[in-house]
Every structure is written in C-alpha cells, then in structure tokens.
Amino acid sequence: MNAIVSVTSDWAIGNKGRLVVANRADMRRFKELTMGGTVIMGRATFESFPNGPLAGRRNVVVTHDASYGHDHQGIVCAASPQEALAMVAGDNPDRVWLIGGESLYRALLPECERAYVTKNDTTVEADAFFPNLDADDGWQVEERGDGGVTAAGIPFEYVVYRNVGNDNDR
Ligand SMILES: NC(=O)c1ccc[n+]([C@@H]2O[C@H](COP(=O)([O-])OP(=O)(O)OC[C@H]3O[C@@H](n4cnc5c(N)ncnc54)[C@H](OP(=O)(O)O)[C@@H]3O)[C@@H](O)[C@H]2O)c1
Numbered sequence: 001m002n003a004i005v006s007v008t009s010d011w012a013i014g015n016k017g018r019l020v021v022a023n024r025a026d027m028r029r030f031k032e033l034t035m036g037g038t039v040i041m042g043r044a045t046f047e048s049f050p051n052g053p054l055a056g057r058r059n060v061v062v063t064h065d066a067s068y069g070h071d072h073q074g075i076v077c078a079a080s081p082q083e084a085l086a087m088v089a090g091d092n093p094d095r096v097w098l099i100g101g102e103s104l105y106r107a108l109l110p111e112c113e114r115a116y117v118t119k120n121d122t123t124v125e126a127d128a129f130f131p132n133l134d135a136d137d138g139w140q141v142e143e144r145g146d147g148g149v150t151a152a153g154i155p156f157e158y159v160v161y162r163n164v165g166n167d168n169d170r
Helices: 024-034 043-048 081-087 102-111
Strands: 002-007 012-015 038-042 058-062 075-078 096-098 114-120 139-149 155-163
Touching: 002 012, 002 024, 002 102, 012 102, 024 114, 024 139, 038 043, 038 102, 043 058, 058 081, 075 081, 081 102, 096 102, 114 139
Parallel strands: 002 096, 002 114, 038 058, 038 096, 058 075
Antiparallel strands: 114 155, 139 155
C-alpha cells in the first residue's frame, strides 16, 4: 500500500473539510496513479468528493457507522482502519492507495511502503495535517521532481518517500 497526499510547506492538507490548494496537474496525476486500484479513505474525505465515489477505483470508506454502506452506492465500508487493511490483504500492494484524511493517514501510514507527496510551496489556514516526513528518520526521499506552478502561481514538486522503517511488504 502507498499513501498519496498533497501538502503545503507546513504539511497542511485540509481546512473545514476541504482541500487547501487547488492544483489541477496534481489532481490528474492522482487520477492516473490510483486508477484501476483500491482507494482507502475516512468518511469525511469521502463526503468531501463533489461527485461521490471515485470512478474506476474500489472505494473503501472507514466509518463507525454500520449502516453507512447501505445509504451510499459504489463504496464498501470498513469499521476500522485495520478492517480496511484486511479487505485489501489479497490485492497487489502497488494498487492500494491510502488517500486520507488526517485520521486515516495517522492510523495507516506505518503500513505504507511509499508516500507520494505533492509539496505546494505555500502556507494557508488549516485544521488537518499530514505527519512531517522530513522530520522522521523512518522515511527517506526516494525521488524528487519539479511539478510546475499552479494556476494561482504556487510552485510545487512531487516527492516520493520510502518507508525505511517498514519491513512488511505493503
Ligand atoms: N491534501 C490531501 O491530499 C487530502 C487528502 C484527503 C483528505 N484531505 C483533507 O483532510 C480533511 C479530513 O481529514 P479528517 O481526519 O478530518 O477525516 P477523515 O480521516 O477523512 O475521516 C474521518 C472519519 O473516518 C472515520 N474513522 C477514522 N478513524 C476511524 C476508526 N479508527 N474506526 C472507525 N472509523 C474511523 C470516522 O468516520 P465516522 O465519523 O463516520 O465514524 C471519522 O469521522 C479534509 O479537510 C480533507 O479535505 C486532504
């Protein structure tokens, strides 16, 4: 399993249930990378999607609400992050993506082999954050590439971190 996330300079990822940086190129890359695979997310992230489940991907939504899956089509529900992991145990690990939000990243990041981080060179008001991988010896930069500049003029780069403190193969 790999994590994928878009952060600001101080690792902010969201504010009041929404993303904090509009980045079309990054959205396209997210779609390309995750297409055909499984995406694991928290209920709040699922509800932030304007058009429901992400097409062409198996959407696993983590929630305490046992009836949630009956009320929303096109998703499968897990009662905990661990149950979501169990659901993808037979999948190709490279096709399983942890897509947020903060609570799910914090719960399952240790299980990820890599983190695909889009770093937007800006700071904004935020209430949701990703762990700072630059301050964590368990994560090392494997690849770094210039992304360009967003429509609002924010430069960004794509950084792939590898979990070097992680022995298992997901
Ligand atoms: N920048 C990015 O790449 C990115 C990506 C994704 C999300 N985001 C942002 O992140 C923010 C949302 O993050 P968040 O942490 O507030 O929400 P979240 O992780 O998306 O969802 C939280 C919900 O997940 C369920 N959940 C979490 N832990 C659970 C557990 N142990 N067992 C059962 N259910 C559990 C609960 O649902 P119930 O309340 O239904 O029980 C909880 O309320 C938003 O602002 C969003 O836009 C940013």
